[in-house]
Amino acid sequence: MVKKKQSQQENATPIVVDEEEIAAPEEDQTFQNLSETLAKIRKNKGIIGYILRNTTSAMIDLKDSEKIIEYAIFSSQVLDSSQVISDMFDQGDVENVLIEGKKNKVLCMKIGNNKINIFMEKDADEVAIQKRISP
């Protein structure tokens, strides 16, 4: 069963696509809480956008909507590659990854089955953002 929902957040165009029935209610609740927190963070200065996804849903809010696919592939790649590197050195499961470039930076986090990618400008405070999101 496929159902689509339009988010009710202001000034954002997040899309939720549920491909299957939602399995765990608590997981859905975490997803919902995270999406609300991210919507607030999104309004902060220097935040370019975010991607939130779990096994069944995804929510994307980016300034540059043309680059959604590029950002989504990158987000997925970061967590996959980071896990590979972490495994190589026996460091366990990846909790979060911060990638800093000369222009922008990306904070990737895993909270349960939820994967979060927050794209921000170089001078944004990722530590404060991380504190707001962490359970």
Added chain:
Amino acid sequence: MENEVYAFALESALDEIQNACPDVISYFAFKDKKVLSRDRNTKLETASQAVDAFDAMVERADFIGDLETITIKSTKGKVHIAAFEDFHLATVSSKEADEKYINTLTRVLIPIVIKLSEKIQPASPDKETITIEQPESEPEENDTYEAPEENLTTEETEEPNNEDQEDDNYEEETATPEIEEPERAEPEIEDEPMLPEPPVTQLIVENLGGLLVPSDTVRVDQEVITRWSELYGDNKIKEVEVEALNGKTTRSKFKKIKKSKDTGKGIIKIPEKIQLTLETHIGELVTIKPIIE
């Protein structure tokens, strides 16, 4: 040659960082997908696979600009990958590690090491082929390494000279060989080999004491001495120039470090008298270079 020098310099510096921060579990440095140096705990295969995973990330990271750092925090520890010019340095540390301290150390030390390594590099890739080969006979006349090109040009056509390495600008050196060439066409001393610039090695000071210890002799890692021997072949190296961070320098005799537990740690054992001359003391960094006779 180029990468070997970098690898050696990086390895020494990183060993020291690891000594200073025991929470650094392992490290490796890479450039252009090639692992240049790594610690003993890191297998080449492991490092190579990590580099591949890193590249997969970087390939898709255009929109963030040139990548500066990646910090992966996992349940058991952290992996930090930082870019230093063309190089990347990966450090793996425990979860308790002081990230700021490690980053500060690496951000200060590694660029210095890279710059020092660049200084002792041949100015262009072509030069890699000329510096190592040593002639059978010992040089007789001249103390300097300003070598004639004639010996070399028979083998290496139109080879630029690396005697101008006093000039700090690497790019300028690479850009000027054609201009300098005609001036050096005159034959000068036929027998003298072209010697590479003495490599500068950064080491940490440790005390050297004891009743029978000569006060004019420092003790240097066997690896460093071996490297000098490889570079200069039959040329005699009897003394080294030791330079402290404050710029004070002194010449002294040298011997290899005796205790095997102290080898490979990037230390130099200096008698108190020389430490006083240099105004340095245990734990501080000094640089040494061989004095070629």
